[in-house]
Amino acid sequence: MNTLVKICGLTRKDDVSCALDNGAAFLGFIIECPSKRRLSVAQAAAIAPATLAAQRVAVTVNPDDALLARIMDEMTPDYIQLHGDETPARTAEIARNFKVKIIKAVGIASDDDMKDAEAYAGVADFILYDAKPPKGEKVRGGHGIAIDWNVIARAPTPKTFAVAGGLNPENVAEAMTATRAPIVDVSSGVELSAGVKDAQKITAFMDAVRNG
Numbered sequence: 001m002n003t004l005v006k007i008c009g010l011t012r013k014d015d016v017s018c019a020l021d022n023g024a025a026f027l028g029f030i031i032e033c034p035s036k037r038r039l040s041v042a043q044a045a046a047i048a049p050a051t052l053a054a055q056r057v058a059v060t061v062n063p064d065d066a067l068l069a070r071i072m073d074e075m076t077p078d079y080i081q082l083h084g085d086e087t088p089a090r091t092a093e094i095a096r097n098f099k100v101k102i103i104k105a106v107g108i109a110s111d112d113d114m115k116d117a118e119a120y121a122g123v124a125d126f127i128l129y130d131a132k133p134p135k136g137e138k139v140r141g142g143h144g145i146a147i148d149w150n151v152i153a154r155a156p157t158p159k160t161f162a163v164a165g166g167l168n169p170e171n172v173a174e175a176m177t178a179t180r181a182p183i184v185d186v187s188s189g190v191e192l193s194a195g196v197k198d199a200q201k202i203t204a205f206m207d208a209v210r211n212g
């Protein structure tokens with residue numbers, strides 16, 4: 001299987017180039033939400049122009065229409081990733097009103113969470129299964145916490161889906177084998193510090209995916 005990679009939480013032009021050189025299919029930018037990797041819309045537009053040879057993903061948390069309009073006008077991303085508490089109805093509304101492809105992130109800790117995620121199958125272009133953030137944590141992702149991949153393995157999954165959460169060069173092959181994910185997503189697992197990617201780790205991650 002030709003597994004695609006999404007590298008998320010990019011904040012620097014050099015890291016964008018490194019991700020592209022290594023063959024990442026999706027590049028994620030955390031836009032105007034609580035995060036150590038937070039970018040303004042203008043900053044994201046500057047490091048992720050529409051000419052990039054990868055799908056550009058604007059990662060948002062419970063965005064209102066005003067923020068979405070600014071993102072669509074200034075950054076023109078290929079996907080909006082909804083990483084908050086957006087309901088299936090709100091997800092469908094955003095896809096319809098902004099005519100943009102949607103990735104819906106869903107926190108997974110149990111079989112019931114996989115069942116709940118099914119509600120997004122018809123409304124998001126694909127679901128991204130991520131770990132739940134620690135209780136009471138305002139920052140909704142990027143904590144380097146892994147999902148129990150067996151929970152994904154024993155659930156029915158759509159044809160296209162992504163697995164995120166605590167992936168790194170050492171464990172991604174095992175995650176791929178366990179989940180059969182067509183897309184894997186990594187942020188903190190290829191970093192030196194929050195928002196600062198490590199070129200060697202990116203290369204090692206991509207090699208592990210190719211050989212996995």
Ligand SMILES: O=C(O)c1ccccc1N[C@@H]1O[C@H](COP(=O)(O)O)[C@@H](O)[C@H]1O
Pocket residue numbers: 008009028030033034035036037059060061083130139140141142143144145164165166167185186187188189
């Ligand atoms: O990375 C963040 O700071 C972040 C903030 C708000 C929403 C999502 C965020 N990151 C997403 O978390 C997953 C997994 O990250 P990790 O590999 O466990 O570090 C990834 O999709 C990021 O987009």
